[in-house]
Amino acid sequence: MNTLEKAIQEAQSKVDFSGTALVQDGNGEAATASFGYANRADQVKNNLRTRYGIASGCKLFTAIAICQLVEQGKLTFDTRLKDCLHIEFANFSDEITIHHLLTHTSGVPDYFDEDVMDDFEELWITRPMYHIRSLKDFLPMFQNEQMKFTLGESFHYNNAGYILLGLIVEQASGMEFTAYVEEHIFERAGMTKSGYFSFDALPSNTALGYIDSPDGSWKTNIYSLPVKGGSDGGAYVTVEDMSKLWIALFGQLLLKEEILNKLLNPHVQVNETGYYGYGVWIKKQDDDIFKYHVMGYDPGVSFHSAYYPAAETIATVCSNKSSGAYDILEVIEETLQDKE
Incomplete structure (x- = not known):
């Protein structure tokens, strides 16, 4: 794995990457590298066990939670939103199903519409982010808006849809969403360092997210995101815990084969080689699946994690800056393909 670590080092110097990368093959051999500071002011370095925010990377956890409840017979993928969530949405189609949301x-209208807004921070000008601590706190931001397009017409990445899925998990399980995921996914997968932590109560060895300005100044992202993550994003993981997640998922410790295959099925084509399953992106090469992957971007957060079935390899890159994770993952993939 020395070649891989050298390639990561070279890529880091080009993009000033701050974070941790872990590549683990089917034999358990691993290449790791960490750069930058988890806390710049005190010069605390990032390391293999640093916890990082992963933004939308945790939509996969939400999809797994829904799939578990389907396995238990509490829901089906065809269950309509109006039949499994006791909240009024005056302008939503009555025929929206869990499958559509996944x-x-x-x-459905999104609370952060990338067609309208460029900067996620704009959301919190009139609605302080420290008030956003539960899934229901998001509802006033989209509950009474009009549908964005006709049901099933196209793929349009949507955070509000995953807020609704989290609320469905809460109603069907009787548990707070974050508690459900921590107990039924993280604990089962052995992800002992991961969790949904509040900005004002972060545990030890957690990286602060940094937003860099062109003039060289910087600030943390504490005023740029909701104070606590939920079903559309915002969990914290270590790179080692993300490896455990993929291993547990494909080892059928979280879902049995039938429902796992539903989650991993390329339900919607997004572009020429890209598809979307349930909470997971899927990339094909020559009709074969090249990788299953998740990603997340927020102010002060960039994240990519992938499982490559042919090589039985897992790669995870966590960064506490707004960019950089993709550049490192790209180099990892190029190096892995050169070795084949």
Whole structure:
């Protein structure tokens, strides 16, 4: 794995990457590298066990939670939103199903619409982010808006749809969403360092997210995101815990084969080689699946994690800056393909 670590080092110097990368093959051999500071002011370095925010990377956890409840017979993928969530949505289609929400094809309005807003921080100008601590706190931001497009018409990445899925998990399980994921996914997968932590109560060895300005100044992202993550994003993981997640998922410790295959099925084509399953992106090469992957971007957060079935290899890159994770993952993939 020395070649891989050298390639990561070279890529880091080009993009000033701050974070941790871990590549683990089917034999358990690993290449790791950490750069930058988890806390710049005190010069605390990032390391293999640093916890990082992963933004939308944890939509996969939400999809797994829904799939578990389907396995238990509490829901089906065809269950309609109006039949499994006791909240009024005056302008939403009555025919929206869990499948539509999982695949970003529901057409529901998003609370952060990338067609309208460029900067996620704009959301919190009139609605302080320290008030956003539960899933229901998001509802006033989209509950009474009009549908964005006709149900099932197209794929349009949607955070609000995953807020609705989290609320469905809460109603069907009787548990707070974050508690459900921590107990039924993180604990089962052995992800002992991961969790949904509040900005004002972060545990030890957690990286602060940094937003860099062109003039060289910087600030943390504490005023740029909701104070606590939920079903659309915002969990914290270590790179080692993300490896455990993929291993547990494909080892059928979280879902049995039938429902796992539903989650991993390429339900919607997004571009020429890209598809979306339930909470997971899928990339094909020559009709074969090259990788299953998740990603997340927020102010002060960039994250990529992938499982490559042919090589039985897992790669995870966590960064506490707004960019950089993709550059490192790209180099990892190029190096892995050169070795084949």
